[in-house]
Amino acid sequence: MPPPETTTLWDFPRQSVDGFRIGDPGYPGVTPALACVNVIRRFTAKGDLVVDSMAGSGTTVDAARLLGRRALGFDLAPRRPDILPADARALPLPAGCAHLAFIDPPYSDNLRYSDDPRCLGLLPAPEPAYYEAVEAVAREAARILRPAGVLAWVTSDEYRRHRFTPVGFRTYERLLRFFEPVDVICLARRHDRSGNPMWEHRARTRGFYLRGFKYLFLMRKAAAE
Numbered sequence: 001m002p003p004p005e006t007t008t009l010w011d012f013p014r015q016s017v018d019g020f021r022i023g024d025p026g027y028p029g030v031t032p033a034l035a036c037v038n039v040i041r042r043f044t045a046k047g048d049l050v051v052d053s054m055a056g057s058g059t060t061v062d063a064a065r066l067l068g069r070r071a072l073g074f075d076l077a078p079r080r081p082d083i084l085p086a087d088a089r090a091l092p093l094p095a096g097c098a099h100l101a102f103i104d105p106p107y108s109d110n111l112r113y114s115d116d117p118r119c120l121g122l123l124p125a126p127e128p129a130y131y132e133a134v135e136a137v138a139r140e141a142a143r144i145l146r147p148a149g150v151l152a153w154v155t156s157d158e159y160r161r162h163r164f165t166p167v168g169f170r171t172y173e174r175l176l177r178f179f180e181p182v183d184v185i186c187l188a189r190r191h192d193r194s195g196n197p198m199w200e201h202r203a204r205t206r207g208f209y210l211r212g213f214k215y216l217f218l219m220r221k222a223a224a225e
């Protein structure tokens, strides 16, 4: 396993780590394994509980278990038996049980995750309804975290149909309602569907930029009085 990151710019050339199975590199929207590994190592100890309420292919769950942490993953459309069906806005967990919540939600309606009408991936990022849903997911994460528990939240801005949407800033405003800032990591985007010569040509000739990074917001729930 590579040594922990030391700066706020994280650039992982591949989703996976040699010799380990951490999530599914073929899953659309999969989180880079080393993003989870770095956050879990930094903010939790062995035996702590890590929760991912939008677990997808299970990257957070796999990374946490590999590092000797307890892990629970939930998703509206679970892809594995150890990921449990639940809406991230209503988790079947008691308040204050988790040390870390790692959440990499849909960033807009560009990828189809499921037909479940509760899926955030059906909500376009330019619309207020997306941020209402984000806020509800964040509120639930704050409920299940212990005092001083950490939230890691991945997101990306959107440029689509000639329109830029600052999804990161708008999401951060909502997260600040429940969490205090810890740090912001810039996570280089690799292997996106737009990372090919056709899209690069379009970006140059049509005057827009392809997304080169995602945000990884690190935040903390207030400590108990």
Ligand SMILES: C[S@@+](CC[C@H](N)C(=O)[O-])C[C@H]1O[C@@H](n2cnc3c(N)ncnc32)[C@H](O)[C@@H]1O
Residues within 6 Å of the ligand: 023, 024, 027, 028, 029, 030, 031, 032, 053, 054, 055, 056, 057, 058, 059, 060, 074, 075, 076, 077, 086, 087, 088, 089, 104, 105, 106, 113, 114, 118, 119, 120, 121
């Ligand atoms: C970007 S993917 C997560 C990727 C995951 N971290 C991985 O590495 O595989 C977003 C996930 O959020 C799930 N999702 C969307 N809306 C949800 C909701 N309301 N409650 C729970 N899961 C939801 C989708 O089914 C999808 O699996």
